[in-house]
Amino acid sequence: MERIPILRMGRLLLVTIQVDMHDQLALALQDDLTNRIVRDRANGVLIDISALDVVDSFIGRMISNIAAMARVLDARTVVVGMRPAVAITLVELGLELPGVRTALNVERGMALLQSENE
Amino acid sequence: MVLSTGVVLSTGTITITEERVVPLRSSEDVVRLRQVVREQAVALKFSLVDQTKVVTAASELARNTVIYGKGGDAHVSLLLNGGKHGLRLRFVDQGPGIADVELAMKDGYTSGGGLGLGLGGAKRLSDDIKIVTGPAGTSISITKWKPF
Numbered sequence: 731m732e733r734i735p736i737l738r739m740g741r742l743l744l745v746t747i748q749v750d751m752h753d754q755l756a757l758a759l760q761d762d763l764t765n766r767i768v769r770d771r772a773n774g775v776l777i778d779i780s781a782l783d784v785v786d787s788f789i790g791r792m793i794s795n796i797a798a799m800a801r802v803l804d805a806r807t808v809v810v811g812m813r814p815a816v817a818i819t820l821v822e823l824g825l826e827l828p829g830v831r832t833a834l835n836v837e838r839g840m841a842l843l844q845s846e847n848e
Numbered sequence: 849m850v851l852s853t854g855v856v857l858s859t860g861t862i863t864i865t866e867e868r869v870v871p872l873r874s875s876e877d878v879v880r881l882r883q884v885v886r887e888q889a890v891a892l893k894f895s896l897v898d899q900t901k902v903v904t905a906a907s908e909l910a911r912n913t914v915i916y917g918k919g920g921d922a923h924v925s926l927l928l929n930g931g932k933h934g935l936r937l938r939f940v941d942q943g944p945g946i947a948d949v950e951l952a953m954k955d956g957y958t959s960g961g962g963l964g965l966g967l968g969g970a971k972r973l974s975d976d977i978k979i980v981t982g983p984a985g986t987s988i989s990i991t992k993w994k995p996f
Contacts, residue, residue, distance in 0.1 A: 750882060753875040753911070784882060784900060786907040787969060815900040823904060823969040824955050 734759045738770050742843055743805075746778040756792040763796055767803045774843035775800050778836055780811025790825040797830045806846055807831065810839035864936075866926040872939070873919045878910040881922050885937065888924055892933050892994055902935060902992045905973040908966040909939045909988055917941025917986055932996070934975075938989035946981040 732755065737744040743766055745759070763775060777793065779785065785793075797807040810833045812820075820827070833839035868888075870881045885906040889899040906922070913920045920941030927934040946952045955968045967988075971977045974990035981987070 750879050752879045783886070784903050784907060786904050786911075787966060788907075788911060813900075815897045818897050819900045819904045819973065822901065822972050823908075824972070825969075 731758065733762060736762060736766050738766070738772070741770075741772050741847065742774040742776060742840070743767065743770065743772045744776050744778070746781070748781045750782075750784070751789060753788055756789055760792050760796055760799070764799045764803065767800055767805050773805050773847050775805055775807040776836065776839045776843060777807065777809045778811050778839075779809060779816075780813065780835075782816065783813065785812070785816050785820055785825075787823060787825055790820060790823075790827060794827055794830055797827075801829070806843055808833050808839040808842050810834065810836050862927050862929045862934075864925045865928050868924045870922045870924060871919075872910050872913045872922055872941075875911070875914065878907060878914060881910045881924075882907050884924055885935070888926060888935055889992075892926065892935060894935075894992070894994055898992060898994070901973040902937070902990075905970040905990055905992075906937050908970045909937065909990065912966050912988075913939045913941050913943075916946075917943035920985075927991070927993075929993075932993055934991055934993040936989055936991045938987060940985065940987045942985040945983050945986055946979070949979055949981060 734745060734747060734755065743763065745763065766772065767775065775796065793809055800807045808831045812832060833842050868884060870884050871877060872881065882903050885903050886899060889902050894902065910922055918941065920939060923938040925936040927936050953967050953971065970990055974992050976991050978989045
């Protein structure tokens with residue numbers, strides 16, 4: 731089965747979603763990330779969604795779940811690179827991603843995670 | 849039960865200039881539908897925000913068709929009303945129907961494992977929504993017009 735790659739950099743895990751995810755793929759990413767947080771003793775997760783032109787309620791829920799599960803496992807999550815049209819649509823859809831921290835780009839997201847884990 | 853909201857177009861007649869049918873059986877089909885809807889919205893020169901809204905609405909309703917309707921079809925139609933262009937998406941299934949449409953439209957209500965944003969969200973993201981449902985199946989159509 732296809733999987734979304736997870737890269738490790740120090741104690742951070744990086745995920746760049748570059749495909750239009752179907753629901754099973756989104757669920758697999760959720761499972762893989764929680765397993766990797768524990769295996770790699772990660773304390774931060776950065777998810778880059780700049781390539782996603784749509785975030786619907788399922789993908790939004792997956793992002794919220796990852797952030798919540800990571801928190802329980804003592805890791806912080808930052809979502810970066812949301813496109814403006816996606817942000818407008820998410821709010822209109824009624825999905826405000828509670829508990830999910832965001833940053834404009836990868837650089838700022840990394841800085842946020844590193845400053846918190848110092 | 850029929851529920852319809854939105855603007856009733858009193859002037860002119862709506863003609864369908866093109867229609868494509870996309871089968872919806874699995875979550876991969878939902879992805880394929882998103883791509884078809886995106887292509888059509890781009891062809892109609894929808895703004896990027898309107899493209900994103902209509903594709904997101906399509907994704908929500910297509911997932912409902914797969915999960916609750918036990919699979920069905922999406923009819924993607926290009927509309928012309930006077931000089932106005934629009935996109936209509938109709939989701940048809942032979943599933944058990946929606947027991948209480950008004951309740952199903954409410955945010956946060958779900959009979960499955962979802963967030964309960966699908967129907968209400970799709971309504972907010974489009975210009976109008978029409979729901980016809982009964983024990984023999986459900987048909988939900990949404991329309992998005994391109995502003996002049």
